[in-house]
Amino acid sequence: MPETSVAVARRVTLTGDRTLRTDLSAAKPVTMGIDDPKMRINEWGSATGLVSSAGAGAPKGLVAPLYSGAYRSYAVGSAKIPGLTYFSAASWEQPSVLATTVGGSGPPVDVPVGLTTQRTDWDLEKRVTDAGDGGDLTGLEIEDHIVLLESDWSLPWEELDGRYQAVKAHRPAAILLAGSASIDAADPTLGIGDHGVTLLRERLAKGAVTLRIKGERNGERTYFTFHAHDDGVPAGANWQDRRRDLARVDHSFRTTGYPNDAKGIYGWVTYRGLNLAQQSTVFRAPHRMTAYYTPECPGRRPGSSTRWRPARWGPSTPTRRSSARDPRSRTTG
Structure with missing residues (x-):
C-alpha cells in the first residue's frame, strides 16, 4: 500500500521545447472525516482525483485510491484553472x-x-x-x-x-x-x-x-461522502461530515443465495457523463442498513449532471428515503 498521494496541476502553453519541474514543497494535507467513530474508509470504494472539461471533447479524469490507516492525501494549490475540478469521494463502513x-x-x-x-x-x-x-x-x-x-x-x-x-x-x-x-x-x-x-x-x-x-456480521450504517473544489486544485482541505447533514436512505436486503456470502451496494458519482468514482460497501443478507449520502455536490454547475447512481447486487426490497434534502438523483436496481 502506498503511503501518500499528491494532486498537482498546472496549465502550460507549449510553443516549443520546455523543461518542467514539479515542486511538491507546498503540498498540504487533504483530510476527510465523519462523526461516527465506528466507521473506517472502505479502500475498495474510495478515490480522489481530477476531472477536466477545459479542453475539447468529453471530460477526462485522473484518479488515485484512498486508503485507510496511515495513508495520507495531499494537494498542491494551483492558480485558477477553469474547467478543472478536484474531488474526493469516500465510502465509510464498519469493517467485518x-x-x-x-x-x-x-x-x-x-x-x-x-x-x-x-x-x-x-x-x-x-x-x-x-x-x-x-x-x-x-x-x-x-x-x-x-x-x-x-x-x-x-x-x-x-x-x-x-x-x-x-x-x-x-x-x-x-x-x-x-x-x-x-x-x-x-x-x-x-x-x-x-x-x-x-x-x-x-x-x-x-x-x-x-x-x-x-x-461484525454486518454494520448498521454506511456513508457515501463526496466533496469537490472547482477551477483548480485546493491548497489542502479538511472536509468533515456530520450525520445529521447527510441524506438518509434505509435499505432492506434479502437473498435467495448463500446468506454468509458478502454482497455489495455501490454507486457512481458522475460529472457530465464521466464516472468519477465508484463508491461501495458490503453486507450479508438478510439485512437492514441505513446509508447516508452527501445530499448536494459542491462542484455542481448549471447544466452539469453530477449525481448518484446507486445499484445493488442481489435481490432487495424497495428503499425508504428520509431527508430534508434529496440526495443526488438515484437509479436503484
Whole structure:
C-alpha cells in the first residue's frame, strides 16, 4: 500500500521545447472525516482525483485510491484553472473485522486485516507473537496468543503449508497470515498485508503488543461522502461530515443465495457523463442498513449532471428515503 498521494496541476502553453519541474514543497494535507467513530474508509470504494472539461471533447479524469490507516492525501494549490475540478469521494463502513492495538507504545492504531473464511464472530484481546516465516518456533509463546506468520515464497508448497499447520497445532488464539496456506473454515486465521506486517513489527520492536480483534456480521450504517473544489486544485482541505447533514436512505436486503456470502451496494458519482468514482460497501443478507449520502455536490454547475447512481447486487426490497434534502438523483436496481 502506498503511503501518500499528491494532486498537482498546472496549465502550460507549449510553443516549443520546455523543461518542467514539479515542486511538491507546498503540498498540504487533504483530510476527510465523519462523526461516527465506528466507521473506517472502505479502500475498495474510495478515490480522489481530477476531472477536466477545459479542453475539447468529453471530460477526462485522473484518479488515485484512498486508503485507510496511515495513508495520507495531499494537494498542491494551483492558480485558477477553469474547467478543472478536484474531488474526493469516500465510502465509510464498519469493517467485518477490525484489529486495533491496545496499550503499549504510541496511540492505538488500526492494523489492516481481512477475512480468509466466512467467520465473523471475532471477539478477543491477546498478546502478539511474531513467528517470522514459521521456520523455528522454539521458545515462542504461541498458545492463546495472536501469531503473526509470513510465508516464505521460496519454499515448496508442502513445506510452506506445513509451517502454517505447525503454528496451528500450538493452538493460537488467532493467526495473522501474510501469505497462503490450506486454511480450514474453522481455523482462527485472518489475512494481513505488507502494510499490516510492517506496522506490527515496528510496534513489536518497541515492546509487547496487545491486539483487540472484533468482528461484525454486518454494520448498521454506511456513508457515501463526496466533496469537490472547482477551477483548480485546493491548497489542502479538511472536509468533515456530520450525520445529521447527510441524506438518509434505509435499505432492506434479502437473498435467495448463500446468506454468509458478502454482497455489495455501490454507486457512481458522475460529472457530465464521466464516472468519477465508484463508491461501495458490503453486507450479508438478510439485512437492514441505513446509508447516508452527501445530499448536494459542491462542484455542481448549471447544466452539469453530477449525481448518484446507486445499484445493488442481489435481490432487495424497495428503499425508504428520509431527508430534508434529496440526495443526488438515484437509479436503484
